[in-house]
Amino acid sequence: MHLVTGATGQVGRRIVRLIRDREEPVRAFVRLSARYGELDQRGAEIFVGELEDTRDIQRACRGVRVILSTHGSTGNPQRLDYRANIELIDAAKDNGVEHFVFISVLGADRGYEDAPIFKAKREVEKYLAASGLNYTILRPSGLASELIASAERCRDSGIYVLVGDPGNRTSIVSTDDLADIAVASMTAEGAKNRTFSVGGPDVLKREDIPSVYGRILDREPVVINVPLPVVDFVRAGVGFFDTDLQCNLGTFRTLLANEFYCTPEEIELLESTFGLKLESLEGFLRRYLGF
Numbered sequence: 001m002h003l004v005t006g007a008t009g010q011v012g013r014r015i016v017r018l019i020r021d022r023e024e025p026v027r028a029f030v031r032l033s034a035r036y037g038e039l040d041q042r043g044a045e046i047f048v049g050e051l052e053d054t055r056d057i058q059r060a061c062r063g064v065r066v067i068l069s070t071h072g073s074t075g076n077p078q079r080l081d082y083r084a085n086i087e088l089i090d091a092a093k094d095n096g097v098e099h100f101v102f103i104s105v106l107g108a109d110r111g112y113e114d115a116p117i118f119k120a121k122r123e124v125e126k127y128l129a130a131s132g133l134n135y136t137i138l139r140p141s142g143l144a145s146e147l148i149a150s151a152e153r154c155r156d157s158g159i160y161v162l163v164g165d166p167g168n169r170t171s172i173v174s175t176d177d178l179a180d181i182a183v184a185s186m187t188a189e190g191a192k193n194r195t196f197s198v199g200g201p202d203v204l205k206r207e208d209i210p211s212v213y214g215r216i217l218d219r220e221p222v223v224i225n226v227p228l229p230v231v232d233f234v235r236a237g238v239g240f241f242d243t244d245l246q247c248n249l250g251t252f253r254t255l256l257a258n259e260f261y262c263t264p265e266e267i268e269l270l271e272s273t274f275g276l277k278l279e280s281l282e283g284f285l286r287r288y289l290g291f
């Protein structure tokens, strides 16, 4: 039995589909409020729970052979990105789990002090590596599926809002490739007890993204560049009434202010280890947007 946390998320949902395509059993950790009907129909075992609840984590891990931790937080990084993963690792040890796949983030090891999610991911990486479990850590850059809604907005409005430095480089990864890699890492020779940077095949400047949209939509969007100090101003204001939001804006700012891309060597390593040809952002968006 495989356990997937974050099973209704962009990556988790794809992972559940892939495991079911192989006709292997998978337990999908979901919340009652989420849309999990599709996973149920595909034959996943639905486990309704709350990752902030230790007992739910312990119950979900019973009888499990592989854990794929893909959940993310929009709320409290301490409880979800950190604590829930530590508890999953502890439960994995108690249950004799054979392999633990953890979705981290590119740059987790760079020591960004203002980005609690990055710090949580790094602490979990260290805990997992020292746990004695077999593991694979995947550090993705931005996910291509995050851009579907933005491309649709751009199609409707003709406007692309670019926040931060247009020259910063990124290698956005196809969300389908990331899911493929996560599933393959359970068995791939060379993936055991390793950490991989996971990006798309192209290093793009952030200002290249509206041009990608322009090619797909056949209309170059008007780009509005919002400078980073505007984010700082909003963040400082938000801090007066919502410290959780201020904290999450710290992670958001870190993402905007820095570069997140893979080297050609890292891309080559991914393609050779997992036996796939990584898809470009443009290819991914054309597939999903159908134009």
Ligand SMILES: NC(=O)c1ccc[n+]([C@@H]2O[C@H](COP(=O)([O-])OP(=O)(O)OC[C@H]3O[C@@H](n4cnc5c(N)ncnc54)[C@H](OP(=O)(O)O)[C@@H]3O)[C@@H](O)[C@H]2O)c1
Pocket: 005, 006, 007, 008, 009, 010, 011, 012, 029, 030, 031, 033, 034, 035, 049, 050, 051, 052, 069, 070, 071, 072, 073, 074, 080, 103, 104, 105, 106, 140, 141, 142, 143, 146
């Ligand atoms: N998105 C990116 O660009 C990006 C980049 C680098 C790394 N990552 C990492 O990649 C992983 C997958 O990201 P994603 O974008 O696929 O995530 P996502 O779409 O935001 O999904 C998050 C998942 O976590 C679940 N979840 C959140 N809080 C929960 C709770 N308290 N109890 C149970 N489940 C909870 C959500 O359930 P609901 O459906 O009920 O909300 C959802 O299934 C995450 O670890 C993320 O940090 C993402």
